[in-house]
Amino acid sequence: MTGITWEDPYCGEGNNCFRIGTDADGNAYIAVAGQEERHLTDSRDALRALIREIKAGKADHLL
Incomplete structure (x- = not known):
């Protein structure tokens, strides 16, 4: 994974x-x-938004 x-x-x-x-x-x-080697890729802004939503409990139903 060069560069990551x-x-x-x-x-x-x-x-x-x-x-x-x-x-x-x-x-x-x-x-x-x-x-x-089997990663998902997006922008840093999208990753930040995902982490904020998870921390806010909006993905708890998936766990």
Whole structure:
């Protein structure tokens, strides 16, 4: 994964671990830890919006 800087994995209680990454072109990435080659890509702004919504509890029904 050249060009992507991955953060440390985030692991919920008993759930899969996810990693968030960014690159120099302003893209953001999210992947299951250990499967970074199968990532989703979007803008950093879209990733920020996703994280804000998750923190606000708007994805709790998916868990």
